[in-house]
Amino acid sequence: MADVHKEEHLRSSDLITDIVIGMSDGLTVPFALAAGLSGAVSSTAIILTAGIAEIAAGSIAMGLGGYLAGKTEQDHYRSELKREQDEVEAVPEVEKAEVRDVFAEMGLSEETQHLIADEIAKDKEKWVDFMMKYELGLEKPNPKRARNSALNIGISYIVGGIVPLSPYMFAATPLEGLKWSCVVTLICLFVFGFFKAKVTGQNPWGGAVRVTVIGSVAAAAAFGIAKLF
Amino acid sequence: MADVHKEEHLRSSDLITDIVIGMSDGLTVPFALAAGLSGAVSSTAIILTAGIAEIAAGSIAMGLGGYLAGKTEQDHYRSELKREQDEVEAVPEVEKAEVRDVFAEMGLSEETQHLIADEIAKDKEKWVDFMMKYELGLEKPNPKRARNSALNIGISYIVGGIVPLSPYMFAATPLEGLKWSCVVTLICLFVFGFFKAKVTGQNPWGGAVRVTVIGSVAAAAAFGIAKLF
Numbered sequence: 001m002a003d004v005h006k007e008e009h010l011r012s013s014d015l016i017t018d019i020v021i022g023m024s025d026g027l028t029v030p031f032a033l034a035a036g037l038s039g040a041v042s043s044t045a046i047i048l049t050a051g052i053a054e055i056a057a058g059s060i061a062m063g064l065g066g067y068l069a070g071k072t073e074q075d076h077y078r079s080e081l082k083r084e085q086d087e088v089e090a091v092p093e094v095e096k097a098e099v100r101d102v103f104a105e106m107g108l109s110e111e112t113q114h115l116i117a118d119e120i121a122k123d124k125e126k127w128v129d130f131m132m133k134y135e136l137g138l139e140k141p142n143p144k145r146a147r148n149s150a151l152n153i154g155i156s157y158i159v160g161g162i163v164p165l166s167p168y169m170f171a172a173t174p175l176e177g178l179k180w181s182c183v184v185t186l187i188c189l190f191v192f193g194f195f196k197a198k199v200t201g202q203n204p205w206g207g208a209v210r211v212t213v214i215g216s217v218a219a220a221a222a223f224g225i226a227k228l229f
Numbered sequence: 230m231a232d233v234h235k236e237e238h239l240r241s242s243d244l245i246t247d248i249v250i251g252m253s254d255g256l257t258v259p260f261a262l263a264a265g266l267s268g269a270v271s272s273t274a275i276i277l278t279a280g281i282a283e284i285a286a287g288s289i290a291m292g293l294g295g296y297l298a299g300k301t302e303q304d305h306y307r308s309e310l311k312r313e314q315d316e317v318e319a320v321p322e323v324e325k326a327e328v329r330d331v332f333a334e335m336g337l338s339e340e341t342q343h344l345i346a347d348e349i350a351k352d353k354e355k356w357v358d359f360m361m362k363y364e365l366g367l368e369k370p371n372p373k374r375a376r377n378s379a380l381n382i383g384i385s386y387i388v389g390g391i392v393p394l395s396p397y398m399f400a401a402t403p404l405e406g407l408k409w410s411c412v413v414t415l416i417c418l419f420v421f422g423f424f425k426a427k428v429t430g431q432n433p434w435g436g437a438v439r440v441t442v443i444g445s446v447a448a449a450a451a452f453g454i455a456k457l458f
Contacts, residue, residue, distance in 0.1 A: 024290075025291075028290040029258075036279075036281075036283075036286060037282055040278045049455050049458055050265075053454065053455040056450045057260075060261070060443075061261065068439055107349070107352070109348065202301060214294065218290045225281055
């Protein structure tokens with residue numbers, strides 16, 4: 001029972017999170033951009049150039065964004081750890097009161113609060129770990145996470161972006177390219193949405209429909225707006 | 230002392246998080262896309278069309294993405310809440326053991342673990358709340374969050390995207406537009422990076438430089454790659 005329970009609560013891994021982040025935008029934005037241009041320009045070469053520039057821009061912006069997010073998390077963890085270590089030395093009574101606050105919020109009696117705070121405060125290392133995790137809600141980040149995250153997100157964006165763009169390589173006109181781009185991309189969005197929902201523990205069919213609708217709405221809006229201008 | 234401490238640990242609000250998400254990409258991706266096209270096409274009209282299509286596509290994709298993320302969080306919370314409520318009724322001993330596990334992980338003695346588990350289990354509502362927050366790490370989401378998040382992210386993306394694009398409206402050639410777009414956008418990226426770092430509690434000057442570098446690298450890469458094709 002406990003095992004089944006744990007398994008169903010399982011969170012998706014970092015790698016899957018990165019792929020989902022990169023591929024969501026990679027499939028959608030270049031698709032919608034190319035659709036928008038198809039309504040406004042007469043050459044597939046311009047669409048391909050714009051699409052490739054977008055994939056380069058988007059993958060680098062998102063990849064480096066993922067890198068910075070990872071680095072920020074590490075810096076933040078380190079600076080808060082330093083602060084808690086200093087405070088446990090400098091103002092132990094304040095820190096003990098903060099331990100009790102955590103348990104007060106859980107609704108435990110004052111007596112139990114004091115008992116626990118004294119027990120935790122016996123070991124300073126454990127005490128600091130407790131403050132980091134339960135007062136501040138910070139988990140120790142993986143040092144390789146920033147670099148891995150940048151690569152995973154960037155590559156997923158590129159892979160996703162090639163899908164909607166490739167039909168324009170073989171099409172004679174932008175509108176013919178758009179037709180095939182819609183077919184290929186909507187199928188991929190549907191499949192991607194299905195698995196994305198599956199790994200995040202949602203209804204896969206609902207997820208497939210939602211992701212497909214987002215892509216379609218973005219593409220239709222880009223097509224309409226670009227035609228207007 | 231406790232007050233100062235709290236203030237410095239303050240997390241940025243949901244609104245600021247949304248603005249940062251939307252504006253990071255809104256400033257960077259249309260900037261880099263327009264830069265890429267400037268190296269490959271001869272008309273500012275095409276750059277403006279592509280840029281507007283990109284802003285439409287990006288703001289909708291990111292806005293709806295934010296909406297879905299909010300909705301997913303709500304659904305997930307509701308389904309886990311239902312599960313915990315059922316389990317507290319059906320298998321109370323298993324759930325009590327899970328309460329003890331939380332405190333075992335904190336490094337508390339078995340005796341204390343039992344004492345706390347018994348105290349928490351006295352009030353079923355509190356017990357379920359405890360499991361949600363400390364076993365699963367889930368906070369009750371704000372029901373309006375999904376809609377607000379979609380609007381905030383989408384509008385921030387549009388506001389960000391107008392910055393790098395507007396110089397092309399007044400420029401005679403793409404490369405002249407690019408020159409002014411670089412000036413205006415790099416200043417905005419620097420200022421944006423400064424405040425982004427400030428609200429997330431990092432070094433503002435470092436943040437300003439990092440965000441500006443990301444934007445420059447993405448634009449330079451898009452320019453180089455589009456010129457190659």
